[in-house]
Amino acid sequence: MSRRSPIFLARTGYRLRRLMDAARILPAAGAFLFMLPLLWGGGATRNGIIFVFGVWFGLIVVAALIAVPLGGQLRSTGDEDGQGGEDGPV
Secondary structure, three states, X not given: OOOOOOOOOOHHHHHHHHHHHHHHHHHHHHHHHHHHHXXXXXXXXXXXXXXXXXXXXXXXXXXXXXXXXXXXXXXXXXXXXXXXXXXOOO
């Protein structure tokens, strides 16, 4: 009976890929959130401007939270473009 390799990825490789996915989706999510005040109508209202700056601040915070571990992971694997690493090429 031969031993098979596990179907699951290594934990660090899996988390690195999910962080990279989150970093890719963040600009699209931000664009959608920036367009929401246009759907409310009424032009540049006070609430719309507060919402836009709140989303802007939130995107900065989320990007920073994603970038810190993602940058550390890329440095530890020695892979600058995010391809490869301990699990091999994607």
